[in-house]
Amino acid sequence: MESLYNKYRPTTFDQVIGQRHVVETLERAVRERRVSHAYLFCGPRGTGKTTMARLLAKALLCQQGRGKLPDGSCEDCRLIAAGSHPDVLEIDAASNTGVDNVRDQIISRASYAPVRGDYKVYIIDEVHMLTPAAFNALLKTLEEPPAHVVFAMCTTDPQKILGTVLSRVQRFDFHAISDNDLQAHLVQLCAQEEIGYEPAALELIARSARGGMRDALKTLEQLALYTGKNVTLDAARDMLGETDAHTLGQVARALAARNVPVLFSQVASLVEAGRDLLRFANDLASHLRDVYVVSAVGADRGVLPAAADDIAGLSAEAAAFADPDRVARALEVLADAVGEMRSTTNQRLVLEVALTRISRPKSDLTLEAVAERVGSLERSVRALASPTGVAAASRAAGVGEPAPVPAVHVPQAPMPDPMPASGPVPGTESESVSGPAPVPKPPAPANVPSDLQRKWRNVVEKVRAASSAKGSLLANAVLEADDGETLSIAFPPGSRFVLQMLRRDDVKTLLRTAIAEVFGPRSFEGHESADVVPVPAAPEPAYEIPPAPAAATPEPAAVSKEADYEPTPLSAYESAAVAEPGLEYEPMPWNDVPEEPVPAPIPVIEERPATWDEPAQGVSPAGASEAMQADPHPGEAPAPVDGLEVATPDELAGIAAMLEGAFGRGVSIVVEEPDRVGKDAVESVGNGSFGGYEDYDGEDDFSDEDD
Ligand SMILES: [Zn+2]
Incomplete structure (x- = not known):
């Protein structure tokens, strides 16, 4: 049985589906007798390139005579349609790529006069498949074509055609046939072939053919056979494997x-x-x-x-x-x-x-993945930086009041606890300006039983004393309930990273120990709660407070410019995004440090040879700490630099683990000279190395898809 595609191949120009731009140009050329010697038809498979080449041949050889469009029914037209016209040579370059074939069929025979008509037409399918040598043979003929020779070359891949050939042809680009055109044609064929169909099935066939008539007709033919001439949507889906x-x-x-x-x-x-x-x-x-x-x-x-x-x-x-x-x-x-x-x-x-x-863009190191991660970081930073002014009360505390209004910047948080002015808070008085690096207190809800909150603060203090990095994980934590067995700890939304970190054995052990010391033996459970709002950002004026290292108030000098860039381990990944040059800085919650100095910029690892390798400066690796603490430019550097501390290796490891958890492997930390610390202290150098840090188990991959 003749295939539908061949049976219904257009025999005249007006039967062509789609490709009007090609048809009209060719028709005009035929009518005006301005046919050129070489055409190149480019386009996806099944869009009618070879059909068009045959139509062109008919236009030249039809018994209607020159200047008329082919009728498709005279003997010459029928011979061409059947592929047996002596003056129309169809060459499939995909199977005749040898230079000899082309030479035989083109060069040796092109100069012979046509047998029946006035023209010899060469139709070369998949012309890009010709070898360069074959192309050169073709090119020679193209350069000085005999007057009676016309080339119609077809290709799905015009990129592969030599420029010397391209410059000698008239090029037409065939478009994928629209789904609507395909479908209309299928409907027509079904009527002619007496095939029953569900319209949705034909729509699916058309869509699946992706603009190729040959594919569409092949599918229809198979389905008609398979279903006994009753094409249903289910059958079409089955055959095409379309996912519903x-x-x-x-x-x-x-x-x-x-x-x-x-x-x-x-x-x-x-x-x-x-x-x-x-x-x-x-x-x-x-x-x-x-x-x-x-x-x-x-x-x-x-x-x-x-x-x-x-x-x-x-x-x-x-x-x-x-x-x-x-x-x-x-x-x-x-x-x-x-x-x-x-x-x-x-x-x-x-x-x-x-x-x-x-x-999981985190498992992906492409630029786009990183961009997506930065985008989501920016969103969370924005969310964090639009303070609601208060820490929402925990549910356990039963404070229904706060209902924070987003985007309202409250200079002095009305809630008592976050600001130091409301009175000393246990566990914080002892902190001095140059003391270890604590992070902001968790917001304590106003009406929470003060005893419970005080004890919880004690726990946080203990953890922080043991490791400021780990303690900082609890910076925004709110104790919701203590039922005598389990502490229920709430974190602001977006704290999945922190929760993940809390599952680490070392963090868990440390927190359990601290809880046991304060509350007695308890387990703990952490979760996110929309009621918990991170510590609000400091209002602008706070930055104007002159650095006063030994101020009488417990207010540390840490609320200074340097604090702006402080990467707080708590949200190391957010802060890293902030510290990145080029990212707009927005005030972060942890900039408002009520009663404690902000942790010093993290002088994690000195990778600059200057510090380690130049004994002239009297700096030895062992003395690096002192060197870091000394202010190299006493006159110009801001006072808080004096308060720099060097993180302990444990803390460094903790911070690095968090950064790595947030950014994946490949992050390491570079520290600038002390007078630049904070400006761009966190850099990725992309080698994934982190000196002295090796105990990362590689399993604490931060993933925000955890639910
Ligand atoms: Zn004809």
Whole structure:
């Protein structure tokens, strides 16, 4: 049985589907008798390039005569359609790439006069497949073509064609045929062939053909055979392996929620069902494209494809992704995966890795992934920096009052506790200006039983005394309840990183010990709570307070310019983003230090040879601490530099672990000279090394997809 594609191949120009720009130009050339000697038809497969070449040959050889459009029915036209016209030579370069074949068929025969008509037409399919030598042979003929010779060359890959050939041809670019045109043609064929169909099935076939008529007709033909001339949507889905919209929606939502387990189980069930994973990846990409459109311009019917019928679902998915850039990155990763899946033997692995990369940008070191992470950091920094003015009360404390108003900058927090003026807080009086580096107190809700809060503060103090880095994890923690067995500790939203850190054995042990000393034996449980608001940022005027190292008030000099850049271990990843040059600085919660000095800028590891290698300065590695503490420019450096302290190796390790947890491996810390400390103290040098720090177990990967 003749294939539908051949049976319904256009025999005249007006039967061509799509490609009007090509048809009209060629028709005009034929009518005006201005046919050139060489044409190049470029375009995706199945878009009618060879058909057009044959139509051109008919136009030249049809018995209608010159200057007329071919009728498609005379003997010459029929011979050309059948591929048996003696003056029309079809060469498939994909199978005749040898220079000898081209020489035989082109050079040796081109000069012979045509047999039947006035022209000899050479149709060369996939002309880019010719070897350079074959191309050169062709080029020679193209340079001085005999008057009766016309070349119609077709290619899906014009990039591979030599410029010397391109400059001698008239080029036409064929477009993918629109889904609507394809579908209309299928409807017409079904009527002619008496094939029953569900319109949705033809729509699916058209969409799947991706602009190629040949693919569309092949699919229709197979389905007609398979279903006994009754093409249903189910059968079409089965044959084409199209993933239904429901599954695609589920996968998109899992990607948005960074739910990797769901993604893996979806892939597993696709594999079980024998689905084509490449096809699935393509379907997912086109689904995400719709999500991207909705995310970028809203759910406007005009810009969405007709097939996208679940506008509400798309809108929900766009909202779940939150940011069009996230969807765009997902599309990029998917596109890479699709390319890789074409050539790999393990499509499943490639797909799973891609889905994981989309869900977990932290496991991905591409620029786009880093950009996504910075974007989400910026969002959390903004969220943190728009103080609500008060720490919301914990639920346990039963304070229903605060209902913080976002974006209201309250210079002096009305709540008593965060500000030192309201009275000394146990455990803080002893801190001196140059004392160890504590971090801001957790906001204590106003009406919380003061005894409980005081004890909790004690715990925090103890942890902090043991390790300021670990103590800082508790900076925003609020004790919610103590039932005699378990302490319930609440953290502000967005503290998943801190919670993750609390699961580390060393942190857990330290906190348990401190709790046991204050409350007696207890376990503890940490969770995020919307009721807890991070310590509010300091108001601008706070920065104007002159550095007063030995001030009479317990107010430390630490509230100074240097404090701006203080990377507080608590939120090392946020602060690193802030300290990064070029990122706009926004006041951070920890800048407002009520009663304690801010920890000194982290002089983590001195990588500058100057300090270590120049004994002339009297600095030895052992003396590095002293060197760091000495103010090298007494006259100009801000006073607080005097208060610099050197973190202990434990603290360094803790800070580094947190940075690594937040940014992944590849982060290390560089410390500038003391007078630059704080300006850009945290840098990534990208080698992942961190001297003296080795006990990181590599498992505390910060992941914000934990729910
Ligand atoms: Zn004819």
